[in-house]
Amino acid sequence: MEYEKLKQWMDLTNQYQTKSFWNDVFESKQIHATEELAANFFSNQDIFPRCDVFEENECLIVEAELPGVEINEIKVFLKQDELILKGECKTIKPSIKYYLKERPNRTFEKKITIPVQINRQEIQTHFKNGILSIILPFNQTDHENIPITLNHEESSSS
Structure with missing residues (x-):
């Protein structure tokens, strides 16, 4: 067994x-x-620039980290429902002898899908301390309250 x-x-x-x-x-x-x-x-650890997208005060805010990037090296476009950030980050100085170089020169293009309708005429930007802020106000015409008249029908009694 x-x-x-x-x-x-x-x-x-x-x-x-x-x-x-x-x-x-x-x-x-x-x-x-x-x-x-x-x-x-x-x-995703090497995504550049790193961004936050959030809603605040009836606006969509996009904040992008762009340390060491000059403002004239950044281009921002809005194409249909995509916000496009393009630019170049130049960190290499030709006359320098480097002992450690972890920040390469790089060009970048980042596309961020915008999930809401925005007012394209009132977009604002700020660039301070290496943070690019893009303020995209909501399109208020889509959020307006439109009164709807209710029709009252009399019921006929026989």
């Missing part, structure tokens, strides 16, 4: 010793999904 249990145990463990079993385990979609999430996380 113990021999029969041992044989069952051996048959069960044989399936874990095949190469195809372990390939199936490591090729599962769950593993790939985890790898994809990790890749996205680490690739």
Whole structure:
């Protein structure tokens, strides 16, 4: 009887010793999904410029970190429902002998989808301490209260 249990145990463990079993385990979609999430996380660590988008006082505010970037190196466009930030960050000085250089020269283009209708004529910008703020006022015509007259019908009694 113990021999029969041992044989069952051996048959069960044989399936874990095949190469195809372990390939199936490591090729599962769950593993790939985890790898994809990790890749996205680490690739997003180098996004430039980093931005915050939030709502405040009936406006959509976009704040972009642009340390070391001159204001004349930044271009901002609004194209349909996308805000586009383009520019160049120049950090390398040709006459300097560097011992550590972690901030490369780079050009950038960032597109941010604007989720609400905005008043394009009243957009404002501020650039202070390396932070570009773009104030996009909501389009108030979409939010106006429009009175609707209710018609009252008399019911006829017979």
